[in-house]
Amino acid sequence: MQPVGVNAAPRRDPAPTRWQYRMQRLWLTPLFRVAFRVGLPAFLITFAAGIYLSDADRREAMTSTVTSVRDSFQKRPEFMVSLVAVEGCAPELADAIRARLDLKLPLSSFDIDMQAVHDKVADFDAVAEVDVRLASGGILHIGVTERVPVVVWRLGDTLTMLDATGHRVAGLAERGDRGDLPLIAGEGADEATPEALEIIAAAGPFLPRMRGLVRQSDRRWDVVLDRNQRIMLPAVEPVKALERIIALDQAEDLLARDILAVDLRNQQRPVLRLTPYALKEMRRAQGIDVSEEEL
Known part of the structure; x- marks a missing residue:
């Protein structure tokens, strides 16, 4: 039995070396761990990609591949639009909408700007509201709420049909084409259409004789009847004034x-x-002798 300490191997010091100690301290730093686990791989990937894409032929080949994959995906049958369906309006307006859109069908739904389609349809005077959506079966569905003309507005030699808000619906060639609609005339009459409709609604017994309403100085109305008779309404509360003259006439x-x-x-x-x-x-009758010239 050898005495202790004679020719025995030296015991290893369990304490870390200075380098190991510094690395352990550094590893305990959160920022270092994130940089090592995320930043270093990202840098290596970016560096490798930069080297790969530095060649123009490789870039062109990659771009061509991506474009080909994208086109093949977008032009799949379930994404192709082959029909534009316009509903909620007259056939003439529907044809005009299709002509303005001028879509070259069949067309991928990815190539259709839905907002542009909406704006083009909403730009029609006769369209009050529009809803554009893609429907199953390759259909571009356009739902239209058409403006309803309620009056004809004459300004000079121009005839225009207006809705209840005074918005233009369409032009009119001849007054007789829409003889069922009441006539308003004068500068600013379109903006006062709601008031004109109230007057027309209150005219009652005068309607068979009414030829139209004329806007005066953009502030009040004249009711024009047959036999060239005219009722000059006030700017304030014209309906009440008309109701009083109707009662007096009756x-x-x-x-x-x-x-x-x-x-x-x-x-x-x-x-x-x-x-x-x-x-x-x-x-x-009053005994006044009046010559024709004085009249």
Whole structure:
């Protein structure tokens, strides 16, 4: 038995070396761990990709491959649009919408700008609302809510159909083409269409005789009847003024007489304008001798 310490191997020091100690301390740093686990692989991948793509032929080949894969995916049958269906409007408007879109079908749905399609359809005067969506079976569905014309607006020699808000619906060649619609005229009449419709709705007994409404100075209306009679409404509360003259006409048969105009602009002092013949007869009844030139 050898004595302890005689020719025995030296014991290994369990303490880490200085290099090992520094590496252990560094590894405990969160930023270093993230940089080693994420940053270093990312750098190596980027470096390798940069070397690979530095060659122009390789870049062109990769671009061609990606383009080919993308095109083959986008042009699969389930993504192809072969029909444009326009619903909710007249056939003439539907044909005009298809002509404006001018889509070369069949076409991949990825190549159709849905917002551009929506804007082109909404740009039609006759379209109030539009809904564009892709439907199954390769159909581009366009749902349209068409504006409904309620009046004809005459401005100079131009005739235009308007909806209830005063928005343009379409032009009109002849007044007789839409004789079922009431007529409004004058500068700014389109912007006051809602008020005009209220007046027309209140006209009641005058409707068979009404030829239209004329906007005056962009602030008030004249109701034009047959026999060249005119009711000059005030700028404020024209409907109430019209209702009063209707009641007076029903009681006194006012507008059956020789009257050219009923001026209600000053509601506190309504004025009647007589025809030249009626005015002459009234003055004669009063004993006033009036020559034709004075009339």
